[in-house]
Amino acid sequence: xxxxxxxxxxxxxxxxxxxxxxxxxxxxxxxxxxxxxxxxxxxxxxxxxxxxxxxxxxxxxxxxxxxxxxxxxxxxxxxxxxxxxxxxxxxxxxxxxxxxxxxxxxxxxxxxxxxxxxxxxxxxxxxxxxxxxxxxxxxxxxxxxxxxxxxxxxxxxxxxxxxxxxxxxxxxxxxxxxxxxxxxxxxxxxxxxxxxxxxxxxxxxxxxxxxxxxxxxxxxxxxxxxxxxxxxxxxx
Numbered sequence: 001x002x003x004x005x006x007x008x009x010x011x012x013x014x015x016x017x018x019x020x021x022x023x024x025x026x027x028x029x030x031x032x033x034x035x036x037x038x039x040x041x042x043x044x045x046x047x048x049x050x051x052x053x054x055x056x057x058x059x060x061x062x063x064x065x066x067x068x069x070x071x072x073x074x075x076x077x078x079x080x081x082x083x084x085x086x087x088x089x090x091x092x093x094x095x096x097x098x099x100x101x102x103x104x105x106x107x108x109x110x111x112x113x114x115x116x117x118x119x120x121x122x123x124x125x126x127x128x129x130x131x132x133x134x135x136x137x138x139x140x141x142x143x144x145x146x147x148x149x150x151x152x153x154x155x156x157x158x159x160x161x162x163x164x165x166x167x168x169x170x171x172x173x174x175x176x177x178x179x180x181x182x183x184x185x186x187x188x189x190x191x192x193x194x195x196x197x198x199x200x201x202x203x204x205x206x207x208x209x210x211x212x213x214x215x216x217x218x219x220x221x222x223x224x225x226x227x228x229x230x231x232x233x234x235x236x
Contacts, residue, residue, distance in 0.1 A: 013091055026110065
């Protein structure tokens with residue numbers, strides 16, 4: 001576990017999550033503004049910025065808080081008993097508040113209203129399936145790398161989300177805090193408030209399933225492999 005105390009961990013989670021949302025929303029606005037109506041170009045700009053900043057934020061804040069920035073990730077570590085439930089609950093609250101703050105900052109930068117309900121429709125079985133795949137893949141990326149290649153996690157997460165923007169029908173939110181915050185932004189990256197609850201439920205389900213699958217993988221390993229599994233949540 002990290003040697004940093006809880007206030008410092010929470011501050012790291014707040015800053016990291018806020019920067020993540022400022023990037024998601026800000027790059028979406030910038031991409032839409034500069035693309036001349038070409039949605040593919042706007043999405044590409046949104047994608048590159050988000051994937052890049054994720055790698056940077058995990059490198060910067062990972063040694064302090066574990067760089068979860070995501071209630072689904074925090075839930076995975078609760079299931080693995082690597083973070084206490086009480087601490088995880090505070091993490092999630094901070095992540096959601098920070099995500100909303102990140103949206104606010106992005107809106108201020110680009111002259112948007114502080115908070116506006118999104119009109120961007122994201123619903124249907126195909127979209128929900130895409131969001132399950134995105135969240136399962138993100139948690140799988142983290143847990144798979146954590147076991148054998150923890151130093152690769154920042155880059156692996158950034159690359160997975162970059163890919164997920166394009167190969168999933170939902171454009172890979174994969175984060176309940178991000179989903180909630182994006183419902184307050186009537187911009188390129190937004191989601192209608194009425195569509196957000198199903199997204200969050202699917203994300204939570206996918207995180208649980210991914211965590212259980214990787215626990216099953218671990219249960220089939222020999223004692224020497226399990227003994228060498230030193231990295232914990234605060235190491236990535």
